[in-house]
Amino acid sequence: xxxxxxxKELEANLGGKKVFEExxxxxxxxxxxxxxxxxxxxVVFPENEKDVENVINIAFRHKIxxxxxxxxxxYTGGSxxxxxxxxxxxxxxxxxxxxxxxxxxxxxxxxxxxxxxQEEVEKKGxxxxxxxxxxxxxxxxxxxAENAGGLRCFKYGVTGNYVLGLEAYLIDGRKIKTGGRVxxxxxxxxxxxxxxxxxxxxxxxTRIILKLIPLPRYRRLxxxxxxxxxxxxxxxxxxxxxxISPSVLEFMDETSITAVCQFQGIALDPxxxxxxxxxxxxxxxxxxxxxxxxSQLVRNTSVIDFKIAETSIEQExxxxxxxxxxxxxxxxxxKKINEDIVVPTxxxxxxxxxxxxxxxxxxxxxVLFGHFGDGNIHTNLxxxxxxxxxxxxxxxxxxxIFKYVISVNGSISGEHxxxxxxxPFMKFQFSESEMEVFKNIKKSFDPENLLNPGKIFELK
Ligand SMILES: Cc1cc2nc3c(=O)[nH]c(=O)nc-3n(C[C@H](O)[C@H](O)[C@H](O)COP(=O)(O)OP(=O)(O)OC[C@H]3O[C@@H](n4cnc5c(N)ncnc54)[C@H](O)[C@@H]3O)c2cc1C
Numbered sequence: 001x002x003x004x005x006x007x008k009e010l011e012a013n014l015g016g017k018k019v020f021e022e023x024x025x026x027x028x029x030x031x032x033x034x035x036x037x038x039x040x041x042x043v044v045f046p047e048n049e050k051d052v053e054n055v056i057n058i059a060f061r062h063k064i065x066x067x068x069x070x071x072x073x074x075y076t077g078g079s080x081x082x083x084x085x086x087x088x089x090x091x092x093x094x095x096x097x098x099x100x101x102x103x104x105x106x107x108x109x110x111x112x113x114x115x116x117x118q119e120e121v122e123k124k125g126x127x128x129x130x131x132x133x134x135x136x137x138x139x140x141x142x143x144x145a146e147n148a149g150g151l152r153c154f155k156y157g158v159t160g161n162y163v164l165g166l167e168a169y170l171i172d173g174r175k176i177k178t179g180g181r182v183x184x185x186x187x188x189x190x191x192x193x194x195x196x197x198x199x200x201x202x203x204x205x206t207r208i209i210l211k212l213i214p215l216p217r218y219r220r221l222x223x224x225x226x227x228x229x230x231x232x233x234x235x236x237x238x239x240x241x242x243x244i245s246p247s248v249l250e251f252m253d254e255t256s257i258t259a260v261c262q263f264q265g266i267a268l269d270p271x272x273x274x275x276x277x278x279x280x281x282x283x284x285x286x287x288x289x290x291x292x293x294x295s296q297l298v299r300n301t302s303v304i305d306f307k308i309a310e311t312s313i314e315q316e317x318x319x320x321x322x323x324x325x326x327x328x329x330x331x332x333x334x335k336k337i338n339e340d341i342v343v344p345t346x347x348x349x350x351x352x353x354x355x356x357x358x359x360x361x362x363x364x365x366x367v368l369f370g371h372f373g374d375g376n377i378h379t380n381l382x383x384x385x386x387x388x389x390x391x392x393x394x395x396x397x398x399x400x401i402f403k404y405v406i407s408v409n410g411s412i413s414g415e416h417x418x419x420x421x422x423x424p425f426m427k428f429q430f431s432e433s434e435m436e437v438f439k440n441i442k443k444s445f446d447p448e449n450l451l452n453p454g455k456i457f458e459l460k
Contacts, residue, residue, distance in 0.1 A: 110141025
């Protein structure tokens, strides 16, 4: 509970209609894509850096927790105010401040929607590649704080690969600048990289400087269907070993492709057990040459169908298959436990087989899809929370999956972060000494644990 006089102090300092305590606001900013709910005491919408500074100073003085929030479409509860306090929502700080055509740099506020930035830079012949599937809703601030990945990471890397510099506020109200407008920068500790992926637990980001690259003018998209899951998974490895260098290497298992075809009313060959989406981009002649080599590779592989999407309309049809997997599979069961494990790419076929055997053993409908080119296997366990046995089995299955992933040198999260959802599994991946290092870093930024408390690990 935040006292009335503190709300008044915030309103007086921020001006305008930026501070809300009405129930409808508290509810609207109490959940994210996990479906979990934690009510904040106040919702505050800063419109500029000065507003952020004012909020932090007042919250710090009164020892009120602050949870930064972008669009709230995170998959691990990072934006949930688990200890109440202030939900600091960045949707009004959504200006693209500059697009520097000489240095290929964009400077943005954290609330810019990822897709909006992409559209703006593409008008100028430039390209901002990071593209989480949530790109039409998620913010750059949320992407940076989660180090979001996406479909094109295989060729272009993750959000962090494009962050050149950050401006951020520490919990005591001091502002720091880290990195800058240069490609190379090794002066001092790399605080910028520490803030990338820190899930809003170390500092509040108010300005982001991003690297841009020239826009690839030409692309071709392919869908390849297989009559066995294993063959599909092995094809991913084969692709990685070639120098065809696709921008996208996505996988859909039988359940995902069946669900999405039903969802979109598309007829489906019943023998399909897996589909792979491959995009090749670049200059026209280069794309044609690589696409020819790719077609040759497919001809020498045992596939049941091979589609080429050349026009943007054809390509959009294939993309919509991939993008609609999440809503399509949600229809099967009331709850979807959504994990984003990642393994070395050579381990993909074994991992897929391991998970499918577990699914059979525990009788849990399990869907595998995602950025397999990065070894990032989106593993969705479809369950009914009312069915206690099913929930127990899902819990055991998850633990086995995480332990397996670590045993093959993978990680419990490739892109969604830890938040609250994966906190119990951190101990599988990190030793006590490693956890101690994390906690000491947190304490040096936020000694009183006021900034997004209760995330990633418990601070005792
Ligand atoms: C359908 C769907 C598809 C998705 N696909 C992908 C995908 O392909 N790849 C992927 O990586 N993720 C994906 N996600 C997950 C999610 O969209 C990303 O994690 C995204 O980066 C969240 O952005 P957001 O603006 O919603 O951030 P939020 O969820 O609001 O916040 C995420 C984290 O960022 C912190 N934060 C936000 N703003 C700031 C700030 N200014 N300063 C400091 N910390 C801040 C929050 O405290 C929180 O910890 C998907 C989610 C959905 C629902």
